[in-house]
Amino acid sequence: MREPAFWRPPSTWLSRLLMPLGAIYGEVAGSRMARKGVDVGIPVLCVGNYHVGGAGKTPTTLALVQVLRDLGETPVVLSRGYGGKLRGPVRVDPSRHVAADVGDEPLMMARQVPVVISGDRVAGAALARSTGASVIVMDDGFQNPAIAKDASFIVIDSNRGLGNGRVLPAGPLRAPLDLQIAHTDALVVIGDGVAATGVAALVAGKGGPVLTARLVPDETSVAALRGKRVLAFAGIGDPQRFFRTLCHAGVDVVVEKAFADHHPYAPGEIDALSLQAKRDGLTLVTTEKDVVKLSSMPAAAEIVPFAVTLVFEDKTALQAFVIEKLNQARVKTLRT
Secondary structure (H helix, E strand, O other), X not given: OOOOHHHOOOOOHHHHHHHHHXXXXXXXXXXXXXXXXXXXXXXXXXXXXXXXXXXXXXXXXXXXXXHHXXXXXOEEEEEOOOOOOOOOOEEOOOXXXXXXXXXXXXXXXXXXXXXXXXXXXXXXXHHHXXXXXXEEEEEOOOOOOOEOOOEEEEEEEOOOOOOOOOXXXXXXXXXXXXXXXXXXXXXEEEOOOOXXXXXXXXXXXXXXXXXXXXXXXXXXXXXXXXXXXXXEEEOOOOHHHHHHHHHHOOOEEEEEEEOOOOOOOOHHHHHHHHHHHHHHOOEEXXXXXXXXXXXXXXXXXXXXXXXXXXXXXXXXXXXXXXXXXXXXXXXXXXHO
């Protein structure tokens, strides 16, 4: 979906008009979050956010996977498979599946880590465990109560923040902020902006760590674009973050084309972008998430995928927190 303008401050009459619906939605969402989830027998670490749209969950998930591997764990990512037609549970196979089957984010991540998609998260967790997982990393699902979580890492973009701070449909929040903070174990703040300052103070006030991180472009991607003028396009939750990342890496972005999150590109759209780029002497560039949806299109070979990695400012603090939560989860399992 494309985020409506009235979700951003300052408040508008339409946002205020929708606040009663937001109150109802928030009451239902909050009551769901209070339910006790199923213990799936191995630790579950959830990566989520407070609002709809992009905040950086996927790079955070992959960074957390690497931390777990460094600790000797065998992580498997569990995803709902948003945008895919398969309901699962099924393990994603990049050699067999396409984005229309399993969703763009799971397909992208499956190139680096085992990924299971399932509309039924408990069944998905069972499949992940049967494949040898020692820990499950849930990509999204913070507000879903189906599975008991041992730690929830909430991701927030320091430039975007939480919009107008109101609950759907009056604003972007999936549930009232105070209820979501109560379920937050750690906050991951991406970037060097100030829009997350207030939320960070609330999480720190309840004793949760606030972990700062930044998106670091892959040097190979930067080198492929050095000295070139580019047409950048993206169908992610926050395309502007992608465009900013390109500019900060020194890429000469001439044209920006933003599409809705998980946008299913039609061949005609990509052909049109290709023609525009050729006409104006530009190089096409997009995200890794977008490029997995384009592999079957003739123009795909012309598009440069721009890879980024999430780097934590204090990786030691993150490792210590993860070890603490894994140990707590395993002691709890032994006692039961």
